[in-house]
Amino acid sequence: MLFPYGKNSIEVFWEGMHPPALLAYRSEADASADALIRQALLQPAGGTRLHELAVGRKQAVILISDGTRLCPSFLFLPALLEELNKGGIPDERICIVVALGLHRKHTEAELRRLVGETIYRRVKVLNHSACPEDCVFVGITRQGTPIEINRHVIEADLRIATGNIEPHRLVGVSGGVKALLPGTASERCIEANHALSQRYKAKLGDPDNPIHDDMAEALQTVPIHFLFNVIVNHRQELLGAYAGEWADAHRNGVEAARNRFFIEQTNSYELVVASAGGYPKDSSLYQSIKTLQNASAFTKPGGSILLLARCEEHFGNGILQHWVETIQDRKTIVSKLQRQFVLGAHKIAYIDDILSKHTVYLYSDMPEPIVELTGFIPVRDIKEVLQKFPPTSRDIAFIPYGGLTFPSPSR
Numbered sequence: 001m002l003f004p005y006g007k008n009s010i011e012v013f014w015e016g017m018h019p020p021a022l023l024a025y026r027s028e029a030d031a032s033a034d035a036l037i038r039q040a041l042l043q044p045a046g047g048t049r050l051h052e053l054a055v056g057r058k059q060a061v062i063l064i065s066d067g068t069r070l071c072p073s074f075l076f077l078p079a080l081l082e083e084l085n086k087g088g089i090p091d092e093r094i095c096i097v098v099a100l101g102l103h104r105k106h107t108e109a110e111l112r113r114l115v116g117e118t119i120y121r122r123v124k125v126l127n128h129s130a131c132p133e134d135c136v137f138v139g140i141t142r143q144g145t146p147i148e149i150n151r152h153v154i155e156a157d158l159r160i161a162t163g164n165i166e167p168h169r170l171v172g173v174s175g176g177v178k179a180l181l182p183g184t185a186s187e188r189c190i191e192a193n194h195a196l197s198q199r200y201k202a203k204l205g206d207p208d209n210p211i212h213d214d215m216a217e218a219l220q221t222v223p224i225h226f227l228f229n230v231i232v233n234h235r236q237e238l239l240g241a242y243a244g245e246w247a248d249a250h251r252n253g254v255e256a257a258r259n260r261f262f263i264e265q266t267n268s269y270e271l272v273v274a275s276a277g278g279y280p281k282d283s284s285l286y287q288s289i290k291t292l293q294n295a296s297a298f299t300k301p302g303g304s305i306l307l308l309a310r311c312e313e314h315f316g317n318g319i320l321q322h323w324v325e326t327i328q329d330r331k332t333i334v335s336k337l338q339r340q341f342v343l344g345a346h347k348i349a350y351i352d353d354i355l356s357k358h359t360v361y362l363y364s365d366m367p368e369p370i371v372e373l374t375g376f377i378p379v380r381d382i383k384e385v386l387q388k389f390p391p392t393s394r395d396i397a398f399i400p401y402g403g404l405t406f407p408s409p410s411r
Contacts, residue, residue, distance in 0.1 A: 032237075033075050033076075033237070034075075037075065044249065045244030047244070048245070050084065050160070050243075051086040054086070054089045056088070057087070057089055059093050059094075059156045061156035062094065062097070063099045063159070063162060063184060064114065064162050065164065065179070065183075067106060068283060069174075070166075070234065071230060071232065072230070074114065076228060081119065091122045094123045095123065095156065096115060096119070096124065096125045097127075098114065099128055099180075099184050100127060102130050102343060134151055134186075135148040135149055136148065136149060136154045138154070138222060143192075143196060143217075145193045145214050146192060149181070149189075149222050150185075159223065161179035163183075164229065164231065165229050165254060166404060167257070167262070167406045170197055171209065171215065173205055173212075175229040176216075177218070177224065177246070177250075179224075180219070180222065181193065182215075191341065193214050195341035195343075203409050204407070205262065205406070227243060227244065227245070227246040228243045229243075230253075231260060234277045234404055239260065261404055265407050269298060270300055271304045271397075272295045272303070272304075272399060273308065273398045274291050274295035274306070274308065274398075275398075276403045277291070277401035278310075279310070281401075282309035282310045282311060282403075283310070285311050286347060288403075289347050289350055294405055296354050301357050301358075302357070304359040306386075307360060307363070307364075308382070309363075311366045314365075319344030320344045323344075324348065325373060330351070330355075333352075334348065334352050351374065352375075361377045361379045361385050362374075362377070362379060363380075
């Protein structure tokens, strides 16, 4: 949602729930989600239920989203395990791999929160490793991406991919194949695929682009046998569930998601106050840049953005931090990135593009010198920024859930 000045309180920026609050909230949301989950599994796209696919299989692997995503894996994992057990695969032959891509590995406490305490005690839960020794090379795509996938995923003869569906600037839309690649791919594979963004641009909400096609090509050698995707809001409440054959199930979810996350740009504002929407969308600067990109679409050229993001993990990416803190200036960084794509550092190009059009204020937990090195103006008191604009101005808008509020792709 986007609210003109005066129609909503600035306090909404902190509404997103961090893990302890989410745990308390789950009991209310679980009951309504169960019906959606059961219905999706009962009538999967393609017609073949998961327990039928499980018959005669030796080893199952379930790919789940990491803690930077809103996907509530803890809600649907019990139903997935029930289907696998019904098909003859016991818990000891089921493995859950957290599809980290190149995000940081999770602690044991974080893994327990992701899957739920009961599931954590029942089956093996592993962090993905993008190190070359932990991945297996299985081929090269037509775009030249080396397909290298986590060994545990390769060795399983039944692969279930899960995740949530929302617009994604790099590949058009999340969910689907993203659990496999980049989720469980090697560093070399991920960087090669993401580097395609220098040649191709995806349309928000549309998976039909060369970058997404490059990911999907990996399925020719490492197929996803069953997909379970969801659409959720900022509180991890299920709005929809889609299961079955990966391509059809994903398409069904994509069509539904298009009606959820886009807003027409009917006006541009002098100041846009944008919240990432709370945890996990604001857990790091790396994640919060997505909100900044969304806010930019609603801001006048020369206007300002006040980004409200906790960023308790600061940069959230070591390569991004190293480049910001050590390379002389942003112009040099952008020049280097134009010559060679570097995953992590590539976010600086996004920042540079936004700063070429807007002034950005950042209210966060990050140290002020680091905020300044990034190119933003650190803010201690939100009111100080608002006072720069007339209190009756109609050129100010609030975006309380900026991580899930995208400009309509029709513009």
